[in-house]
Amino acid sequence: MSMRIAIVRNGKELGERAFLEIKKVLAAKRDAVIGFATGNTPIPLYEKMADDHKKNGTSYKRVRAFNLDEYVGVDPNDKASFARFMRDNLFSKIDIDPANTDIPNGMADDLSAECERYAAAVKKHPADIQILGIGENGHIAFNEPYTKPEEPTHIALLTESTRAANAGAFKDPSLVPQYALTMGINEILTAKRILMLATGEKKAQAVYDMIMGRDDTSCPATALRRHPDVTVILDKEAAALLTFGEWEREAERRAAEEAADAAEAEIKDEEAEDAEK
Numbered sequence: 001m002s003m004r005i006a007i008v009r010n011g012k013e014l015g016e017r018a019f020l021e022i023k024k025v026l027a028a029k030r031d032a033v034i035g036f037a038t039g040n041t042p043i044p045l046y047e048k049m050a051d052d053h054k055k056n057g058t059s060y061k062r063v064r065a066f067n068l069d070e071y072v073g074v075d076p077n078d079k080a081s082f083a084r085f086m087r088d089n090l091f092s093k094i095d096i097d098p099a100n101t102d103i104p105n106g107m108a109d110d111l112s113a114e115c116e117r118y119a120a121a122v123k124k125h126p127a128d129i130q131i132l133g134i135g136e137n138g139h140i141a142f143n144e145p146y147t148k149p150e151e152p153t154h155i156a157l158l159t160e161s162t163r164a165a166n167a168g169a170f171k172d173p174s175l176v177p178q179y180a181l182t183m184g185i186n187e188i189l190t191a192k193r194i195l196m197l198a199t200g201e202k203k204a205q206a207v208y209d210m211i212m213g214r215d216d217t218s219c220p221a222t223a224l225r226r227h228p229d230v231t232v233i234l235d236k237e238a239a240a241l242l243t244f245g246e247w248e249r250e251a252e253r254r255a256a257e258e259a260a261d262a263a264e265a266e267i268k269d270e271e272a273e274d275a276e277k
């Protein structure tokens with residue numbers, strides 16, 4: 001597992017810290033593929049990107065954008081849609097070519113065919129960096145607990161907690177769709193780098209589970225432990241349950257176990273050598 005964790009003081013710092021990761025990618029590759037997430041958490045990053053574009057002219061002309069997910073049955077012009085969210089919060093404020101932006105089409109007549117189209121597009125253009133948020137229940141994209149990691153882009157049934165958390169964008173909580181199209185977990189892991197952002201005390205348990213909890217599909221975000229390059233940016237509230245002492249003790253315990261195994265293997269080798277003599 002290679003997870004770097006940065007703890008910041010506020011949204012502004014989160015935006016700036018996260019932007020450093022995006023800038024690194026763009027500096028190395030002007031035609032980078034960037035995987036975007038919607039939701040409240042990445043807004044300070046998108047504000048920073050828009051601001052930097054205006055002030056410094058950082059260009060996204062050759063960038064290709066993919067989004068993680070979209071509601072089923074919500075028109076892309078509807079304010080509640082993720083397509084509209086991306087246009088309003090970022091794409092209209094930078095020089096990205098709309099033709100280079102892709103998001104699952106939740107209005108497609110044939111949703112399965114749309115999932116297949118999207119899975120193929122993501123496979124063809126693996127992300128150089130994937131921005132992620134985390135759900136209160138540990139979901140990444142709309143991969144809710146117990147989703148099979150190998151499921152490619154699929155139709156997901158949203159949990160009640162996810163629908164409640166996302167109700168703000170709808171006139172009435174009952175209008176939050178039951179279904180969404182979402183990129184799958186292993187598809188997300190094909191990104192070269194992952195940038196996971198989480199803020200607020202409501203995310204503290206999910207963040208703890210992602211980093212220190214049992215490694216199973218009850219918390220989909222634990223899948224990130226299998227990725228070689230993950231940067232996690234948290235505010236203090238989201239990091240509140242991380243007990244670094246416990247973490248260090250666990251690392252020491254593992255190191256002691258490895259040393260004991262190595263010593264045992266050495267003794268066995270010596271015994272084998274003695275037996276040969």
Ligand code: F6R
Nearest residue numbers: 037038039040041133134135141
């Ligand atoms: C959004 C997405 C979701 C959100 C998560 C956190 O595209 O895939 O997984 O990242 O629900 O949402 P916020 O940031 O609103 O707390």
